[in-house]
Amino acid sequence: MRFFQAMSTSATALSAQRLRLDLISSNIANAGTTRTPEGGPYRRKVPVFAENLAKAQKDLSGSGVKVIAVQEDPTPFRRVYEPGHPDADQDGYVLYPNVNIVNEMVNLMEAGRAYDANVTAFNTQKEMYRAALSIGK
Amino acid sequence: MMFSGTVDILSASLDWAAERQELLIHNIANADTPGYKRKDLAFPRVLAEKKLALATTHPRHLPGSSWRSSAAPWHKRNSARVDESNVDLDIEMARLAENTMYYQGVADRLNGKFKNLRTAIGGR
Numbered sequence: 001m002r003f004f005q006a007m008s009t010s011a012t013a014l015s016a017q018r019l020r021l022d023l024i025s026s027n028i029a030n031a032g033t034t035r036t037p038e039g040g041p042y043r044r045k046v047p048v049f050a051e052n053l054a055k056a057q058k059d060l061s062g063s064g065v066k067v068i069a070v071q072e073d074p075t076p077f078r079r080v081y082e083p084g085h086p087d088a089d090q091d092g093y094v095l096y097p098n099v100n101i102v103n104e105m106v107n108l109m110e111a112g113r114a115y116d117a118n119v120t121a122f123n124t125q126k127e128m129y130r131a132a133l134s135i136g137k
Numbered sequence: 138m139m140f141s142g143t144v145d146i147l148s149a150s151l152d153w154a155a156e157r158q159e160l161l162i163h164n165i166a167n168a169d170t171p172g173y174k175r176k177d178l179a180f181p182r183v184l185a186e187k188k189l190a191l192a193t194t195h196p197r198h199l200p201g202s203s204w205r206s207s208a209a210p211w212h213k214r215n216s217a218r219v220d221e222s223n224v225d226l227d228i229e230m231a232r233l234a235e236n237t238m239y240y241q242g243v244a245d246r247l248n249g250k251f252k253n254l255r256t257a258i259g260g261r
Contacts, residue, residue: 006159013166020169049170064166114169117226121165124237128158131244132151136251 005063010122012052012064017115019067020047024108031099034087042097044073073098147247153178154240161233164224171220175229 023045033042052066075098083092157178167173 006155006162009159009162009166016166017169049167051167051170051173064163065170110169114226117165117168117230120230121162121233124233125158125162128155128237128240131241132155135244135247137248 006125007122009064010118010125012066013118014115014122016047016049016065016067017111017118019070020111021108021115023047023070024104024111027097027099028101028104028108031097031101031104033097034085034094041077041095042099044075044097044099045070046073047071143250144247147243147250150243151240151247153180154236154243158233158236158240161229161236164229165226165233168222168224168226168229171222173222173224175224177232 027044030042036042047067048069048071049065050068052064077095077098079093080096081092082088082094085094088094160176160178164173164175164177
C-alpha cells in the first residue's frame with residue numbers, strides 16, 4: 001500500500017532525527033567529561049545518515065533514511081592549562097572533549113527543525129489518506 | 138458511457154499525486170543525508186491525452202502511453218550545499234503542501250462526479 005509506505009518513510013526519518021538529537025544531548029552533557037570507560041576524554045559522537053532504498057531497485061522510490069553508523073569525531077581534543085586538575089599531565093594541561101557547544105546547539109536546532117518537518121510530512125499524508133477515504137461518501 | 142472517462146482521469150491523477158507525495162516525503166526524510174539527490178515526478182501531460190487517445194490509422198503509428206510508463210522520476214544533479222545534497226527543505230515542504238492540496242482537490246472533484254451520478258440514478 002502506497003499510503004502506508006509513505007507514512008513509514010516519515011517514521012524512519014523521525015527515528016533517525018531522534019537518534020541525532022540523543023547524540024547531541026549526549027555530546028552536550030559530556031562536554032566536560034575527562035574520563036571514559038575506554039580511557040581518555042569523551043569523544044564527540046555523530047550519526048551517519050544514508051538513503052534507505054527500496055528493495056526493488058527499479059521502483060525508484062525509496063523508503064526513507066537510515067542511520068548506518070554512529071561514529072566518533074576524530075578531531076583533536078581541546079588542551080586546557082589547568083595544573084590543579086586531577087587529570088592534568090606533567091605540564092599542567094588537561095585534555096577536554098572535542099565538543100564545541102555552539103556547534104552542538106546549531107545542530108540541535110537543525111535536528112529539531114528536521115524532526116518538525118517530518119511530522120508535518122506525516123500529517124499531510126494522513127490528510128491525503130482521509131481525502132481518499134471520503135471518496136464516494 | 139456512464140463515467141465518460143472523467144473518473145478514469147481523476148483516479149489516474151490521484152495515483153500520480155500519491156506517488157509524487159511518496160517521493161516528496163522521501164526527499165524530506167533525506168534532507169540531512171549527504172550526497173542525496175532529490176526525486177520527483179514530472180506532471181503527466183499524457184493525463185490530458187488519456188481521453189483524447191491518439192488515432193492509429195497505420196500499424197506503425199504510436200498509440201501514446203499512460204503516464205505510468207512515460208514519466209520516470211527525475212533527479213536534478215546540481216547542488217548548492219557543501220554535503221552535495223540538493224534538497225531544500227523549504228521548497229520541499231512547499232511542494233508537499235501543493236501536492237496535498239492538489240490531491241484533495243482532485244478527490245473533491247471525484248466526489249462531485251459521484252454525487253452527480255447519484256443524483257441522476259436517484260432522480261432527485
